Amino acid sequence: MLTSSFATYNIISTITNEKRQDIAIMKSLGMRETSVRSIFIMEAAIIGIVGMIVGWAIGYALCYGWSQIKIYNALTGTNVPISIYYSPLHYIVAGGISLICCTGAAFFPARTATRVHPVEIIRGAS
């Protein structure tokens, strides 16, 4: 979670840095800071949703693979598969936490970027 949060933080930091001029334009036109910020948080949320779906698929595949491994039970003298308990709740909780981490990690660089003073950027570009 920490690694993915850092990755999201870095991605959004890079994007907002590249989009400083666009942020200044949007602010100069009268868009509120919260509206501009929400664009980047939405972007992070989309990254998070894609990551969540891929994570679910990989998680399910790993669990399925794990369940195919058989271990010897000395009490019964048979090989039995590892028991995996599948619950949608696990997927929802894991997905929800990763989504919160993703959007949370994006909030801080987005907030810093949208606090930019449009005049500074406009003057700099002129």
Place this chain on the structure above:
Amino acid sequence: MSEIALQAVGLVRRIEGEVSHTLVNGIDLAVNKGEFVAITGPSGSGKSSLLYLLGLLDAPTDGEVIICGQPTSKLSESDRADVRLTKCGFVFQFHFLLPEFTSLDNVLLPMRAAGIMAEAEMRERGLALLDSLGLGEHANKRPNQLSGGQRQRVAIARALANRPEIIVADEPTGALDTASTEQVFSILRDIADKGQTVVVVTHDPALAARADRRIHIVDGKIAEITERGRAELVCEAAS
């Protein structure tokens, strides 16, 4: 008596630091509704700083900007953004269009931010604006597919999107060739003639000469105001 669209009262903008610098130094100014005002002055005189204060892009150190009767010095940053969105339209020296957006999407941006109109109504207005500026066939082109003059006209269309009372333009022809400059001049003059207030910062004496009033700024202060009668403008247009 003419209705005042934009007023500055004792406007001061000072940058504090190790060496403090006064950009705008006690300017009093009233711009009437439908008036075309040109702000001129040498580089570093504070004309762009004054324009940014008048357009609420920057906050004064002291003094007040009154837009359509509404004092703005005590407004929060969000409220100032709302005033910019609904009452001011900006045109800069560079078009500052969003590169990933088409011309139409750029024009729709302020309307979408305001959220007053339905999507179909916004698109209709956006297309009508582009059409009125001779860009109807370029609505779906991105800025990199347009010439400098066309980009600037899209920027003007974007500035007009929310039917603002005031159009604020900072060197709108500074990066254009002669033909495009003439087009932009005519559009701005036309906007003022239709009743919207236009305040332009310019180095171009030809544009300043076509304004109703020319305000010359030196060292952050008004050095000279030159007024031109409407009659003179009508005679010039007729000839």
